[in-house]
Amino acid sequence: WLKLDIVVGLLARSNPFAPEEVMSLLAASRRVSRQAGSLRIARRYLGDSVSGPQITDIPANLKQACNFFTKPAMSYGEFKQQCVSLRLFAFAGTCGFCVLSLIWCPPKSSYWIRYSPTYGFGYIRDSIIGSSPPLFLSEKVERDTDVPTIAQELITTRRLPGGGSDSEEEH
Numbered sequence: 001w002l003k004l005d006i007v008v009g010l011l012a013r014s015n016p017f018a019p020e021e022v023m024s025l026l027a028a029s030r031r032v033s034r035q036a037g038s039l040r041i042a043r044r045y046l047g048d049s050v051s052g053p054q055i056t057d058i059p060a061n062l063k064q065a066c067n068f069f070t071k072p073a074m075s076y077g078e079f080k081q082q083c084v085s086l087r088l089f090a091f092a093g094t095c096g097f098c099v100l101s102l103i104w105c106p107p108k109s110s111y112w113i114r115y116s117p118t119y120g121f122g123y124i125r126d127s128i129i130g131s132s133p134p135l136f137l138s139e140k141v142e143r144d145t146d147v148p149t150i151a152q153e154l155i156t157t158r159r160l161p162g163g164g165s166d167s168e169e170e171h
Contacts, residue, residue, distance in 0.1 A: 052081035061085040 053060035064085035073079035106112055113119065154160065 051077055052084065055088065061088050065089050
């Protein structure tokens, strides 16, 4: 208030207004500052202020999450902190359940087989050690068997050459 009185005094010397007008300005400024003080007390602070433990303090958040189930909240702030702490563990539990479900029973999609996390390990292993032969042939395989001759023999005699007889005694 002393600074305000000095400013008003300086204004009164250099101001063409009457001293009564300057004094009424001073009284009005004091009235406004008193109202501002009462408004500061009555302010509700509805923003998202931090009142509980930090998100990285797992033991304190676990205690608050357990209090959600064991102790009723006495205020909205306490209830909110219990919900925030419980949300941390609910998120971790949901993500963990999804990951374990995918590990336990993975989808049979070719996309999953190709882009699953386990494919990366196999890719690194195959690039270091070498891969197994491909499942499908990459070129035509030449055999020593004469297929047209064998087919003609089966059609005409209904037996393979050198296959033996089909009598009942040998069975």
